[in-house]
Amino acid sequence: MSEWNNQQRGWEQQQQSSRGDGWDNTRSNRGRRGRGRGRGGGGGGESGEDRSHGAHNKWNEFAQSNSTRPRGGGYRGGGGRGYHSNNRGGATWGRNNRQSSGGSGWRQQDTSSGSTWGQQSQSQQQSGGWGNNNNSQSNDNTSSTWGAPAPSQTANTGNNWGNKTGNTNADIASSGWGSNADTATSTGGDNRWGSSNNDAQTTGDNGWGSKPVDNASKGWGAPTTPAENKRELNAGGHSGWDTPTSSTSDTGATNNDQSWGAATNNTEASGWDAPADSSAGSVSEWDKPVKDVNSFGVSGSWGNMQLTEPKSSGPKNDGKGQWKDGVHVLGPRDEKTELKLFGTADDTETQHTGINFDKYENIPVETKGDNVPPCVEKFTSPPIDEHLLENIKLARYTTPTPVQKYSIPIVTVGRDLMACAQTGSGKTAGFLFPILSNLYFKGPKPTPKGRPGDYRKQYPEVLILAPTRELALQIYQEAKKFTYRSFVRPCVAYGGADISVQLRLIDRGCHILVATPGRLVDILERRRLSLANIQYLVLDEADRMLDMGFHPQIRRIVDAEDMPGPGKRQTLMFSATFAADIQMLARDFLKDYVFLTVGRVGATSENITQTLQLIENDNDKRPKLLEILKADQDKGLTLIFVETKRMADSVCDFLRDNRLPSTAIHGDRVQSEREEALQAFKSGHAPIMVATAVAARGLDIPNVTHVISFDLPSDLDDYVHRIGRTGRAGNTGRATAFFTRSNRYLAPSMLKLLKEAKQQVPSWLETMAEEVEANPPPPGGFHGGRGGRGRDGGGPRRNRRRCDSDDDDIGPRASYAV
Numbered sequence: 001m002s003e004w005n006n007q008q009r010g011w012e013q014q015q016q017s018s019r020g021d022g023w024d025n026t027r028s029n030r031g032r033r034g035r036g037r038g039r040g041g042g043g044g045g046e047s048g049e050d051r052s053h054g055a056h057n058k059w060n061e062f063a064q065s066n067s068t069r070p071r072g073g074g075y076r077g078g079g080g081r082g083y084h085s086n087n088r089g090g091a092t093w094g095r096n097n098r099q100s101s102g103g104s105g106w107r108q109q110d111t112s113s114g115s116t117w118g119q120q121s122q123s124q125q126q127s128g129g130w131g132n133n134n135n136s137q138s139n140d141n142t143s144s145t146w147g148a149p150a151p152s153q154t155a156n157t158g159n160n161w162g163n164k165t166g167n168t169n170a171d172i173a174s175s176g177w178g179s180n181a182d183t184a185t186s187t188g189g190d191n192r193w194g195s196s197n198n199d200a201q202t203t204g205d206n207g208w209g210s211k212p213v214d215n216a217s218k219g220w221g222a223p224t225t226p227a228e229n230k231r232e233l234n235a236g237g238h239s240g241w242d243t244p245t246s247s248t249s250d251t252g253a254t255n256n257d258q259s260w261g262a263a264t265n266n267t268e269a270s271g272w273d274a275p276a277d278s279s280a281g282s283v284s285e286w287d288k289p290v291k292d293v294n295s296f297g298v299s300g301s302w303g304n305m306q307l308t309e310p311k312s313s314g315p316k317n318d319g320k321g322q323w324k325d326g327v328h329v330l331g332p333r334d335e336k337t338e339l340k341l342f343g344t345a346d347d348t349e350t351q352h353t354g355i356n357f358d359k360y361e362n363i364p365v366e367t368k369g370d371n372v373p374p375c376v377e378k379f380t381s382p383p384i385d386e387h388l389l390e391n392i393k394l395a396r397y398t399t400p401t402p403v404q405k406y407s408i409p410i411v412t413v414g415r416d417l418m419a420c421a422q423t424g425s426g427k428t429a430g431f432l433f434p435i436l437s438n439l440y441f442k443g444p445k446p447t448p449k450g451r452p453g454d455y456r457k458q459y460p461e462v463l464i465l466a467p468t469r470e471l472a473l474q475i476y477q478e479a480k481k482f483t484y485r486s487f488v489r490p491c492v493a494y495g496g497a498d499i500s501v502q503l504r505l506i507d508r509g510c511h512i513l514v515a516t517p518g519r520l521v522d523i524l525e526r527r528r529l530s531l532a533n534i535q536y537l538v539l540d541e542a543d544r545m546l547d548m549g550f551h552p553q554i555r556r557i558v559d560a561e562d563m564p565g566p567g568k569r570q571t572l573m574f575s576a577t578f579a580a581d582i583q584m585l586a587r588d589f590l591k592d593y594v595f596l597t598v599g600r601v602g603a604t605s606e607n608i609t610q611t612l613q614l615i616e617n618d619n620d621k622r623p624k625l626l627e628i629l630k631a632d633q634d635k636g637l638t639l640i641f642v643e644t645k646r647m648a649d650s651v652c653d654f655l656r657d658n659r660l661p662s663t664a665i666h667g668d669r670v671q672s673e674r675e676e677a678l679q680a681f682k683s684g685h686a687p688i689m690v691a692t693a694v695a696a697r698g699l700d701i702p703n704v705t706h707v708i709s710f711d712l713p714s715d716l717d718d719y720v721h722r723i724g725r726t727g728r729a730g731n732t733g734r735a736t737a738f739f740t741r742s743n744r745y746l747a748p749s750m751l752k753l754l755k756e757a758k759q760q761v762p763s764w765l766e767t768m769a770e771e772v773e774a775n776p777p778p779p780g781g782f783h784g785g786r787g788g789r790g791r792d793g794g795g796p797r798r799n800r801r802r803c804d805s806d807d808d809d810i811g812p813r814a815s816y817a818v
């Protein structure tokens with residue numbers, strides 16, 4: 001029996017045995033929002049959001065039958081209202097909480113007659129919960145503490161969530177829950193949850209944030225390879241990660257040993273500092289403690305912790321360095337942090353270079369501009385800083401990709417750059433490396449003198465704008481890799497996550513800010529950040545940002561704030577495609593720039609084998625999809641692109657109905673769900689992901705071996721980016737597209753694209769292309785093939801957002817007129 005069949009059987013079993021518990025819970029909860037609030041749930045009150053009555057009834061039926069809670073009762077109902085009241089994606093918290101002994105858990109704290117957190121911590125000593133650092137009583141497995149997810153509970157005797165291991169902090173006095181304490185100076189073991197956001201990935205022992213890394217050994221149900229995952233499903237094991245989206249199964253131990261990792265792993269930046277969806281707009285108690293934290297060591301509320309914590313004078317080891325007296329003092333090495341950041345040489349959650357990596361060498365490179373510096377052939381010192389080279393080595397990069405070979409010297413000598421290179425060819429490092437190298441050489445720029453009241457303002461030196469939340473998060477994670485042990489602090493800000501948490505992180509120090517434009521405008525309006533110190537402005541996927549309607553926000557950020565103008569800062573724009581309308585932006589934002597193209601602008605990688613399937617009728621798409629998936633012997637991940645959010649849910653439902661473990665990602669899902677879906681996909685728990693354009697750009701997911709364009713976008717650039725989720729870093733991949741008559745106007749440009757990438761061209765495409773050329777679309781009647789350089793047809797497509805298309809973090813827009 002083929003691997004596929006094995007897998008499938010396993011999935012079936014999974015579906016039958018634990019539907020509602022596992023991967024399937026990453027599905028969209030669209031339509032469920034707001035239902036079933038405020039009833040039952042053991043007094044759960046307002047926090048209960050009964051997701052068992054959602055649109056996806058079938059699954060919810062499973063959930064109901066699995067559930068012991070009263071219908072309509074908030075699954076978070078264990079303890080009154082907590083931050084869950086606004087947090088769909090944080091279901092896990094509530095669930096664990098509910099499982100916890102005697103209604104314990106921090107939510108209860110909230111109901112405990114206005115008690116302070118510190119007091120709660122005492123009550124926790126009886127029932128287990130977060131305020132309770134030293135309370136071994138809380139270690140019953142069901143009430144697993146935050147920092148100690150189920151698998152590690154036994155190991156974590158006495159631990160509670162923020163604070164796992166005795167935590168001897170030299171700087172405990174300034175730290176704490178909502179800790180504004182500089183995580184850079186906290187010890188590796190000082191797992192204060194307020195700081196877990198950063199620490200989750202950079203320090204090994206940090207409460208729950210650290211969990212996912214060794215999930216394989218901890219029985220999370222998230223084995224290391226997708227193949228194994230599938231086998232585990234065969235074995236009928238619970239799944240894990242993505243469970244938290246679902247409120248459906250709040251029973252039993254299964255839930256206990258799920259969940260946490262999902263929240264943690266997915267949301268490094270949100271971690272539990274950023275408990276899932278803040279879109280509901282409220283901020284929980286513990287998200288607001290910036291002020292309280294300052295009084296931490298003084299008033300003792302919250303700060304009860306410190307009284308119970310012994311101080312340590314042990315070495316600090318959080319992977320962070322400092323700039324001291326003009327010298328870059330590196331932080332100490334830390335094995336666990338390195339493992340988290342860089343993975344291992346053969347894990348499946350890290351992108352490894354593929355057999356065709358060397359072929360990048362053959363791609364023609366062109367530069368336009370005056371006095372372009374010569375490229376480098378190797379990662380050498382100089383122009384790259386020694387410490388950066390060490391991190392590059394840890395990332396197992398041996399040779400720069402073509403875009404890096406050119407961007408490194410160009411940016412190092414201070415030039416602006418517009419760079420266009422194929423998907424998956426290393427553009428992120430192309431801008432990060434020279435920027436970081438320069439920062440490491442020069443050290444931090446002095447903070448400008450602010451106005452009175454500006455004392456809390458941060459002055460980042462690098463601003464990286466990205467169109468989608470997931471891409472922002474990914475760039476941030478890359479930045480964390482290459483800033484390991486350095487003085488440079490990266491931060492991230494994107495919509496759908498708690499802004500106060502993001503602000504708090506920024507407050508702790510921010511040299512590099514990665515942000516989506518809408519969220520950044522929001523932050524700027526709060527006057528908590530100044531752009532006066534920006535030395536580098538990076539617009540990643542700039543064309544997509546314009547296409548999404550971010551033009552006003554970008555203009556505002558760049559022109560209407562205090563950012564230094566062109567010539568006083570360096571501006572870098574990177575994409576695999578550049579639409580015509582980006583030229584305008586380039587003209588205004590860049591100065592004396594170099595235009596770098598690696599291969600033809602907008603071309604696909606030859607590492608991707610493309611197949612077009614002519615589909616006569618839209619109704620034939622689903623059976624065809626099933627046929628392809630079932631015949632697929634590939635053990636890798638499959639990403640399916642559709643055009644609308646509704647269709648994403650619908651196709652995902654269809655696949656599940658056919659017992660194919662799938663998840664969906666689109667803009668109608670709350671951020672935590674999106675991240676969970678992504679994690680379920682990455683980990684192989686849901687090896688099929690149905691996505692809208694929200695996942696089209698920049699996402700670097702290892703082991704995506706097949707991209708299926710169920711719907712073709714009306715713009716070929718979008719197609720190029722979508723299929724670019726496979727065939728990355730020299731790996732090979734496959735792309736299948738369903739081509740219908742309604743896509744016919746794409747035929748000429750598609751034909752050209754296929755020929756250029758040396759792909760097989762079906763004869764019907766040639767015929768169709770000829771027909772279209774003989775009868776071109778009426779002016780304005782079709783937006784296919786947006787132009788760009790060397791691209792056929794179509795005009796600028798700005799502002800042609802579809803009503804059901806995805807918009808991500810558009811944010812406040814009315815406040816600035818273009």
Ligand SMILES: Nc1ncnc2c1ncn2[C@@H]1O[C@H](COP(=O)(O)OP(=O)(O)OP(=O)(O)O)[C@@H](O)[C@H]1O
Binds near residue numbers: 396576725
């Ligand atoms: N020099 C290198 N050696 C080995 N791997 C590399 C190198 N540079 C980048 N990579 C890896 O290649 C993968 C793709 O890189 P990246 O995400 O930066 O591509 P990209 O060009 O930005 O793609 P996209 O156009 O889709 O945004 C990443 O996993 C990255 O770690």
